[in-house]
Amino acid sequence: MQNIGLILYPGFQVLGLSMCATFEVANIFAQRPVYEITLLSETGGLIDTSAGFGVNTAAFDEQRFDTLLVLGDNVVRPVSAGLVDYLRESSQATRRIGSICTGSAALAEAGLLDGRRVTTHWSHARDLQKAYPKTMVNEDRIFINDGPIWTAAGMTACVDLSLALVENDLGVEMTRQISKHLVVYHRRAGGQSQFSVMQDLDPKSDRIQVALTYARQHLKADLSVENLAYVANMSPRQFSRVFLAETGKSPAKAVEQLRVESARLMMEAGDHSVDSVATEIGFGDQERMRRAFIRAFGQPPQVFRRAHRN
Structure with a gap:
């Protein structure tokens, strides 16, 4: 079974949790528990979403994950030292590390995006490039995979990223079934433009x-x-x-x-x-x-x- 850790923090954009449905439905179609999801935060306990309600989380500890994803926010918030340390330590033992929207700032602060092609929500892309000049930010992509690093644009792009991760693990036929069940497009290509x-x-x-x-x-x-x-x-x-x-x-x-x-x-x-x-x-x-x-x-x-x- 693959352990997926979703990293949250106070005020994170609640839409990011929708990617959980992709992994849930993957388990259903695989007829076995392929994925196990853990909601993580630096402090653990109840973490408020951007919508105002809270979700329960487990605190950072020694548990290792196959995939770690930092969720985004409606604004760019300062990245805590605890999150930076956790990402740096986890990168040594984690197969894939990714981000949604402004979660890319946490990866960049930890030095994980240096020399990497990355994306984020178009409205924050230029600020990310300016703040972290060692990154190669493309502001007009749905998601980008560069080695072990997966970054996605904001909002609904989290679903495209989760489908891409499942396709990477289980193949295109599985993602076809999942996207049909979720009533979404069969994964927009990563190179597709974020807006018209x-x-x-x-x-x-x-x-x-x-x-x-x-x-x-x-x-x-x-x-x-x-x-x-x-x-x-x-x-x-x-x-x-x-x-x-x-x-x-x-x-x-x-x-x-x-x-x-x-x-x-x-x-x-x-x-x-x-x-x-x-x-x-x-x-x-x-x-x-x-x-x-x-x-x-x-x-x-x-x-x-x-x-x-x-």
């Missing part, structure tokens, strides 16, 4: 908004700077300058991100081949779409296609 590109594009002027709306509705068309500038009733040079100032992206980069997001959604929502999606969304060919997917998600489109088929 449209949430990141918020131009101030109507002309740039009109051009973006046109692009979203005509992804298969020629969305060159010249054509988008014509839609916005601006010169290409002026359009490029204003677009970059208002969105933080060049028109070409924004169009690529719109196409990538639409292509991903098509493959997840229907029985579309990679080639047909590339044509329909305006990439023209599979190779251009493959390069765009790797830039955006760190994985080729075939990964999302296989996930849909499974």
Whole structure:
């Protein structure tokens, strides 16, 4: 049996406990006790959640765990010396150590993320990178596995991480069954973006908004700077300058991100081949779409296609 320790502290984000259901259902489908979960804290006893109610925990001791996961919080709190010491000591005998959301700060404080590729909630990612420059923070990933270290974005990403851990232990077929039972998507790929590109594009002027709306509705068309500038009733040079100032992206980069997001959604929502999606969304060919997917998600489109088929 694998012992999983979930490390809590006062005010931790209660949604993190939802990952317990993944391990619980894994035991059900395996028809044997594969996982045993222990809620841990530095002091033990009742620990308040972010929602205000408390959960009972066991204090740090000499017990060893196969997997240790530090849960996150709605804010970044100072990491206690006791937690840092516990993580450093446990890392020598623990197969996997991970974090959800701001729990990554505890791993970083213990020096476990030095030289590692990691992620956290997008709103805290830059602060984590600044505070711990030896880490390599990617703010736009659902989860990242780097050796024995597993880090995940915030909120519902804890479920994706728990499914990934089970898949690592018991295989993809088991996680398919578990995700279906939990009524969730069959584990979003770790390289998937944490949020929609449209949430990141918020131009101030109507002309740039009109051009973006046109692009979203005509992804298969020629969305060159010249054509988008014509839609916005601006010169290409002026359009490029204003677009970059208002969105933080060049028109070409924004169009690529719109196409990538639409292509991903098509493959997840229907029985579309990679080639047909590339044509329909305006990439023209599979190779251009493959390069765009790797830039955006760190994985080729075939990964999302296989996930849909499974």
